[in-house]
Amino acid sequence: MSIETRAAVREAILAFVAARNPGLPPGAVTPETSLVTSDALDSIGVLDLVLDLGERFGVEIDEESFDLRHFESVEALAAHIDGKRAA
Numbered sequence: 001m002s003i004e005t006r007a008a009v010r011e012a013i014l015a016f017v018a019a020r021n022p023g024l025p026p027g028a029v030t031p032e033t034s035l036v037t038s039d040a041l042d043s044i045g046v047l048d049l050v051l052d053l054g055e056r057f058g059v060e061i062d063e064e065s066f067d068l069r070h071f072e073s074v075e076a077l078a079a080h081i082d083g084k085r086a087a
Helices: 003-020 043-057 074-086
Strands: none
Touching: 003 043, 003 074, 043 074
């Protein structure tokens, strides 16, 4: 896994969440924030995020991508997308 790519994915996720939630204070969503249990994104937001990441980073989005373990944190999703790029 590329540390640079994972960092780029993580930053893309954080920017996406910030754009969808302009009322969130800076730093409210961190790499440890759950995308499942927090109010950072609703279910449509999660779908839009995964599709955006797939397009941005050139990965195919499949059923496995929607496994809840990939959304336990921003970092977990970044690692999953980065892993798909490396595959």
